[in-house]
Amino acid sequence: MELEQENITQNLDEGQEPVPIGSLRPQPEEKEKVQKVDIDIKKKQTDNTATLNIKKPGFIKDFVDEPTRNSEDYGRQTGSSSSSSSSDSSSTQSVEEIRARLEEEEKEEVSKLSVEDFEDMADFIIDLVDMGLLFGIRWYSQDISDAEYKVPEEKLKKLKKHLSRLLMRVGKKFPMGMLLILGIIAAYATPMRKAHEHRKKVISEKTRKKLKVVSSKSKDDSQDDSEDDDGPAYIPLKKRKRGGQPK
Amino acid sequence: MAFRNNFVWAFIGKSGAGKTVTAKQVAKDWKRTRKRKGGKIFAFDPHDAFYGIADVKIDAKDEDWASIIIQKDKRGHYPFANSLIILDDYRTLLKSDKMPPDFLDLLALRRRLNLDIIYMVHNPKLILERLSYFSTHFSVFRTESHANDFADKIQKFLTCQQASSLVNAYVRPMEEKEYNSLYPNFPYVFVKSDSDQLFPMNMEEEQINQLQLT
Numbered sequence: 001m002e003l004e005q006e007n008i009t010q011n012l013d014e015g016q017e018p019v020p021i022g023s024l025r026p027q028p029e030e031k032e033k034v035q036k037v038d039i040d041i042k043k044k045q046t047d048n049t050a051t052l053n054i055k056k057p058g059f060i061k062d063f064v065d066e067p068t069r070n071s072e073d074y075g076r077q078t079g080s081s082s083s084s085s086s087s088d089s090s091s092t093q094s095v096e097e098i099r100a101r102l103e104e105e106e107k108e109e110v111s112k113l114s115v116e117d118f119e120d121m122a123d124f125i126i127d128l129v130d131m132g133l134l135f136g137i138r139w140y141s142q143d144i145s146d147a148e149y150k151v152p153e154e155k156l157k158k159l160k161k162h163l164s165r166l167l168m169r170v171g172k173k174f175p176m177g178m179l180l181i182l183g184i185i186a187a188y189a190t191p192m193r194k195a196h197e198h199r200k201k202v203i204s205e206k207t208r209k210k211l212k213v214v215s216s217k218s219k220d221d222s223q224d225d226s227e228d229d230d231g232p233a234y235i236p237l238k239k240r241k242r243g244g245q246p247k
Numbered sequence: 248m249a250f251r252n253n254f255v256w257a258f259i260g261k262s263g264a265g266k267t268v269t270a271k272q273v274a275k276d277w278k279r280t281r282k283r284k285g286g287k288i289f290a291f292d293p294h295d296a297f298y299g300i301a302d303v304k305i306d307a308k309d310e311d312w313a314s315i316i317i318q319k320d321k322r323g324h325y326p327f328a329n330s331l332i333i334l335d336d337y338r339t340l341l342k343s344d345k346m347p348p349d350f351l352d353l354l355a356l357r358r359r360l361n362l363d364i365i366y367m368v369h370n371p372k373l374i375l376e377r378l379s380y381f382s383t384h385f386s387v388f389r390t391e392s393h394a395n396d397f398a399d400k401i402q403k404f405l406t407c408q409q410a411s412s413l414v415n416a417y418v419r420p421m422e423e424k425e426y427n428s429l430y431p432n433f434p435y436v437f438v439k440s441d442s443d444q445l446f447p448m449n450m451e452e453e454q455i456n457q458l459q460l461t
Contacts, residue, residue, distance in 0.1 A: 050443045051443060052455065060437065070361055
């Protein structure tokens with residue numbers, strides 16, 4: 001057989017006619033070259049290598065307390081790697097079971113939060129509150145100028161510190177709904193801030209244009225009395241009709 | 248999540264060695280952790296020792312007890328899955344030296360049905376050969392059995408022999424009253440069928456070391 005295989009490889013190397021794959025199949029004689037092994041299924045312990053292992057008193061209790069695979073889950077894959085298995089098990093679980101599982105997961109999730117997480121959360125919340133309140137104050141004041149409405153940085157820092165401590169204290173009792181809301185806020189914080197900046201720019205541009213128009217109009221009014229204007233009369237953008245210049 | 252395999256746990260020891268007391272504690276712990284899963288405790292309990300702990304009592308006349316536990320309901324579910332079965336002095340439950348077919352079915356289905364099993368015997372000679380192959384754990388209490396009794400019955404017989412020698416040597420200096428005063432923490436050696444380790448329970452380490460020295 002080895003000789004045959006050598007010939008085959010030689011043939012392949014020389015670039016001659018390809019060999020049918022069937023010829024590479026092991027011969028039936030080789031199949032029979034299986035060693036017979038006697039296995040004694042009643043074989044018992046032969047070497048005495050027992051060692052002492054002294055455990056704490058709670059060892060048996062811990063052993064008994066270890067979870068076993070539920071009868072309903074028999075044959076299913078374990079772990080979060082298989083999403084199909086988790087969806088299968090969730091379909092057979094009752095609402096109460098799912099609720100209990102979610103409660104446990106929530107507790108785990110909150111307990112996993114670090115100090116940095118709470119500080120980040122406080123940063124986001126204070127930034128958002130700051131932005132919202134300043135926006136409200138500006139709207140209330142009817143101020144369309146570029147004047148800065150700002151809370152001193154130090155005060156903001158203090159507020160963030162207080163809030164992060166407060167969040168840490170209530171962390172374990174933090175409801176999942178609140179976490180979700182905070183998550184949404186945190187996710188949208190950056191685009192909202194950008195939108196606010198853009199809005200500010202647009203408003204200031206509009207104001208600038210308006211002021212320009214008003215000043216030119218007042219100029220025109222004063223000029224009308226003294227000399228005739230050859231150019232078309234100014235019509236505000238909003239009032240201008242479609243179809244170009246009036247006849 | 249890591250799961251432990253379902254146990255078939257043999258408690259071997261002479262009468263009054265503390266098998267039932269220890270098994271009761273195990274049953275209590277088992278029940279506490281599985282309260283929410285609705286698992287039941289079935290007990291063949293001629294001495295009524297598991298009164299208040301067991302949910303279902305098996306009588307010696309209930310020959311089809313194993314069939315009842317593994318039966319399916321109308322929806323095709325196993326209503327008694329996720330349970331613990333305690334067979335105190337189990338040989339009195341069996342009419343002959345042969346394993347009943349439904350008991351073998353129960354053993355075969357124990358993982359499918361998430362069944363934990365504890366059985367108690369006075370002597371390793373009383374363990375039926377087929378049951379010994381299914382046994383995953385042994386708690387060896389003081390016995391009056393001969394070392395060869397283990398050899399005939401248990402695959403890990405050398406480990407169990409050593410366990411028996413250790414616990415017997417440990418309690419030998421004790422008088423009956425002194426031994427009884429250990430209640431409910433009776434000394435025994437825990438052995439796993441897949442390990443060569445002896446786990447002495449309720450035994451003082453210093454005394455064990457002294458025993459090994461002598």
